[in-house]
Amino acid sequence: MFTNIKSNNYQEVKDNMNNQNIYWNFVNGKIETNLTYINEDNIKYNYAYRNSSYGSNHLQKVKEFGDYDIYSSYEEDKTAQATNFLFNKNMYDFMLQHKQLPIYSCLMSLVLLVIIAIYLFWAIGYKQDEEGISLNAMDQIPYEIISMICFSFLAIALSIITNFFDMYHYVVVTLYMIAYLIGYIACALWGVTTIKRIKAKTFWKSFLSYKIIRWFYHKTKKCISEIDRKTSSSKKVFWYYWGFVVISIVLASMIGTGISLILLGVFWLWVFYRLRKYNRQQDEIKEALQKIYEGKTDIYLDNQELEGILKEMAVYINDIAGGFSNAIEESLKSERLKTELITNVSHDIKTPLTSIINYVDLLKKEEIPNEKIKEYIEILDKKSYRLKKLTEDLVEASKVSSGNVKLNIEEINLKELIHQSIGEFKDRLEEKNLKIEASMPEEEIKIKADNRYMYRVIENLFSNVTKYALDGSRVYIDMKREKGKTEISIKNISKDKLNISSDELMQRFVRGDKSRYTEGSGLGLSIAKSLTELQGGEFTIHIDGDLFKVVMKW
Amino acid sequence: MYNVLVVDDDKEIVGAIEIYLKKEGYNILKAYNGNQALKIVQENEIHLLILDIMMPEKDGIETLEEIRENKSIPVILLSAKSEDYDKIGGLNSGADDYITKPFNPLELIARVNSNLRRYVSLGSLENKNNSKIYQTGELVINDETKIATVDGKKVKLTATEFNILKFLLENKGKVYSIPEIYENVWREEGFGAENIIAVHIRHIREKIEINPKEPKYLKVIWGVGYKIENIN
Known part of the structure; x- marks a missing residue:
């Protein structure tokens, strides 16, 4: 028996207790009480102290005191005044009734939290009258450090809250408040700076580790490129090769681990890719060189992607190409200047020439009894016209050979052109008893050319024929189309001996021997060749004895 | 009798043209630069103008443009410049015809006649409705x-x-x-x-x-x- 009543008689104690104003007993698993507001359950699940076999008191639920009877009593009904108990009891009942309330408020808070978070994420970082995200000093602190500081404060706050969890003292409560405040501020600051960094796109860059890694990366890269620059390419190949071998062997020796097999595969694929890339770049450089060799100078190699010796080569090639195209431009410019000069000089020649021609013409119309004077005037007339033709041809030749003409390339019918040209020259050909033998294919022959300049070519050739072909001979014009190429040839027998090479004949001012003293300027063939080539054709001259043959190809 | 004004800084060329056109029955006025030409055009009734392009002081194109401000008389440009773009430029500045130096006198006369005829008898075509x-x-x-x-x-x-x-x-x-x-x-x-x-x-x-x-x-x-x- 355990009791706080000073008596050793069990029955005496029991009676004493049951005579008190208030009592409640637990006898043989049943409750006896005079309290109206306490039911069995209230007591059954209450706690009571029990002297355990371990020698210390410990709490146990009343209902578990199956082997004991419990008698408790008070002299007076203190429970009626125990508003605290009542209050708690009522509170407990109320809470039980409204237990869904905290769940709802939790959910609402969560929704609010999300809305506010979204708003904050959207609105944070903007300042009035300022463009973009404004970052303050705190946002400049490396992210790890600011996170660490914030979380340290949060940890302190949390430790305070958890350690003094069940103490209700005003000091402790004040401490709680401070801890919550610190925790809240730490969280808020951390959140704000995180969002700002993300929005300003400096999130990763603000990591200290990012800066460190980047610094190391640049240093290493610089170091490697320094070594790369100083090492000759043959040495590099040596190192690359042994590097490849060593890495392969190391990976192969660990083949049992499976992962190294994958690594080896990846490594070999990578090496293959690098080799392919290097090869392609080499090909590019080769092609560029070939283009320069073929005379195309408008090339530029993008050396951004190239490395090492290939990059150097690309730079040199770009310089060479630039130099070439500059030189070509220079020569074109000087060619243009020459043309301009010739054109201007020709204007100055033409003005006095106009007077010469006109007054010679007037002289011709005068009644002159002296036959000799008439003869002289005739010579003046002829020569002044030749001078006129010469100046005109000179301007044209210089223009054409410097490529200073505007071409209007369109499709033209070569057969039609030849017929038209024959029509133009018919009378002059007949004058010299020249007979045209034209053999042209049935189908239409079309080429791309400038029709006016194309006629100039044919005109010059026909004009040559009328001037230099043997009187009464035949002139052959052959046109054919083979393998997509159009070929047209004009053949005639020269009246003078052609003791001259075709190359020389083509040179400006050079003509077949004696003909220099007759008509024409000697520029006709040169102009015809230049014009043909300008229009994308080939122009060749063949001389075989007295046979003079011009072949043009498109 | 039509009045033809010949403008060229080369006096011999003006002289030769005068001879040719006088034979055709035209009355010839002469000027040796653009300013003289403008003065003569203002003071006389000119029916046709032959104008050189390359002249000192005021060149032919400038002269032509000033004349075109208030006169529609036929103007034939006469120039040593024989490039296509010279001709196009001249015609676009308001010229009616373009002859290159050295010129064929017969061609010059023919062109003067043609331009004058069109200028004088413009719009007086007969039988326009005849379908034949x-x-x-x-x-x-x-x-x-x-x-x-x-x-x-x-x-x-x-x-x-x-x-x-x-x-x-x-x-x-x-x-x-x-x-x-x-x-x-x-x-x-x-x-x-x-x-x-x-x-x-x-x-x-x-x-x-x-x-x-x-x-x-x-x-x-x-x-x-x-x-x-x-x-x-």
């Missing part, structure tokens, strides 16, 4: 009388030439190749007649054009065909 009359610019042919005229002057054409010209004039502005012309004029396919057509056309050109090498009416599109220019 075909015309472009100053080239007119009458299918009834089989007469062709250029600038009012009769041109002698053979029957074949007349038929070819009539066909091209009926379809002015369109380009016809030699076979097409043959088929349309002879109404049969022509074999080996290509050169003959080309020769006929050259002859027509020589008859109707002042300068057959730079035709105004019957244009040659080399390697394509021939056409009559459509001039209103």
